[in-house]
Amino acid sequence: MKSKDEMFKGKKLSRKELMATFWRAFLLPACYSMDRMQAPGFAYSMIPVLKKLYPNKEDLGKALTRQSEVYNTTYAMSPFILGITASMEEEASSNPNFLVSTINNIKVALMGPLAGIGDTFFWGTFRVIAAGVGTTLALKGNILGPILFLILYNIPHLLTRYYGLFLGYDLGSKAIDSLSSGGGFQRATKAASVMGLTVVGGMIASMVNIKFDFVFKSGRTTLDLQKIVDQICPDILPLAVTFFMYWLLQKKKVKTSWIMIGCFVFGILFKYLGIFK
Numbered sequence: 001m002k003s004k005d006e007m008f009k010g011k012k013l014s015r016k017e018l019m020a021t022f023w024r025a026f027l028l029p030a031c032y033s034m035d036r037m038q039a040p041g042f043a044y045s046m047i048p049v050l051k052k053l054y055p056n057k058e059d060l061g062k063a064l065t066r067q068s069e070v071y072n073t074t075y076a077m078s079p080f081i082l083g084i085t086a087s088m089e090e091e092a093s094s095n096p097n098f099l100v101s102t103i104n105n106i107k108v109a110l111m112g113p114l115a116g117i118g119d120t121f122f123w124g125t126f127r128v129i130a131a132g133v134g135t136t137l138a139l140k141g142n143i144l145g146p147i148l149f150l151i152l153y154n155i156p157h158l159l160t161r162y163y164g165l166f167l168g169y170d171l172g173s174k175a176i177d178s179l180s181s182g183g184g185f186q187r188a189t190k191a192a193s194v195m196g197l198t199v200v201g202g203m204i205a206s207m208v209n210i211k212f213d214f215v216f217k218s219g220r221t222t223l224d225l226q227k228i229v230d231q232i233c234p235d236i237l238p239l240a241v242t243f244f245m246y247w248l249l250q251k252k253k254v255k256t257s258w259i260m261i262g263c264f265v266f267g268i269l270f271k272y273l274g275i276f277k
Contacts, residue, residue, distance in 0.1 A: 020048035022165050024047070025078055028045055036068065049090075050064060066104065070108075073118065079168065080110075083165045086168075121156075204235070208241060211237065214274075
């Protein structure tokens with residue numbers, strides 16, 4: 001990673017804006033949205049950067065809208081994505097040929113893998129080790145118990161946040177420079193789109209749990225509708241429901257709150273009728 005002086009040489013952004021983003025990122029989970037998850041906090045964290053890059057209110061509004069798309073990853077890993085996003089927004093503000101869709105494609109492509117890494121290290125490793133040390137001392141009445149717990153967990157946490165932000169910004173700048181020639185952006189955009197759709201597809205299969213509850217019996221013969229559907233195309237029902245929700249949101253402009261209420265009502269109804277599990 002470059003030194004701070006080299007990193008910002010010839011750039012619109014400075015250390016000041018990134019540090020403002022760093023501090024705001026601690027409030028990222030403070031405004032969690034059920035439909036956009038951590039997106040409001042992400043957009044809030046990006047405000048210092050976007051205000052510097054887009055003095056025009058209309059451009060600033062478009063950028064904030066762009067940063068309000070669905071976003072969710074481990075909090076400690078978010079500054080890395082914030083750094084990359086800041087670098088791409090900086091390029092978008094000065095290059096009219098920059099494909100702004102690349103920004104969200106890269107975010108979607110990164111948030112899944114980084115969540116896997118972050119959850120493993122911070123929730124599954126550092127927290128457990130720190131809690132083990134802290135509780136052992138606390139059970140003996142040692143005041144160092146809670147103090148060591150906070151120190152052991154937060155030192156790697158804070159270092160990852162701080163250096164992740166600047167590393168992301170530096171890597172984003174290098175990537176933009178290398179992709180600016182030879183049609184690299186078009187290829188990168190396509191690759192990021194494919195990766196992003198793959199991540200979303202995996203989320204649909206693992207997080208949308210809808211199954212048929214029809215079981216036909218005739219003598220000794222039993223036909224399980226869900227097993228038959230799975231043999232034809234596994235998880236086709238969650239995919240169909242997801243596309244239907246997308247159609248309601250994008251085409252019919254139905255509010256998210258009404259969709260959630262509808263899911264709740266029809267879920268109870270279909271379960272009562274024995275259609276879905």
